[in-house]
Amino acid sequence: GLDGISTRPMMGEYILYVNDLVVGGIYDDRLLVKKCDLNKHYNMDEIIPYPNAKPMYFVTEVDDIEILEKIILETYQGLL
Numbered sequence: 001g002l003d004g005i006s007t008r009p010m011m012g013e014y015i016l017y018v019n020d021l022v023v024g025g026i027y028d029d030r031l032l033v034k035k036c037d038l039n040k041h042y043n044m045d046e047i048i049p050y051p052n053a054k055p056m057y058f059v060t061e062v063d064d065i066e067i068l069e070k071i072i073l074e075t076y077q078g079l080l
Contacts, residue, residue, distance in 0.1 A: 002069055013049075018076040024056060025049065032056035036078030039071055 004019040007026070014026040016033070024033035027049035033039060035046070035057055044057035061067040 002072060005072070016072075018072065021076060021079060023072060023075045023079060024059075031059040031062055033059055033071060033075045034079060036075055038074040038078030042067075042071060044071075 002018070004017075006017045007014040008017065009015075010025075013028075015022055016024040016026065016031075022034070024031065026032075027047075030047065030049075032047055032049055033044075033056060035055065039057060042057070044059060046055040047058040048055050059068065059071055061071070
């Protein structure tokens, strides 16, 4: 149900975009989203996706489409 969402492969991982804005990615089979004020209320664990990277939030609710959609949209809105 998300319009404008896409992924692109990069160095063996996948970068997640919403309307061409990077909101996260899939790193080592884990969905991670960028940290922002609008998504911190989900209390997700922080993960460093690769050495020298900024911490990102680890999305564990990948099977709950409603929550997943909210997390991705709020991350997008929080990064604008």
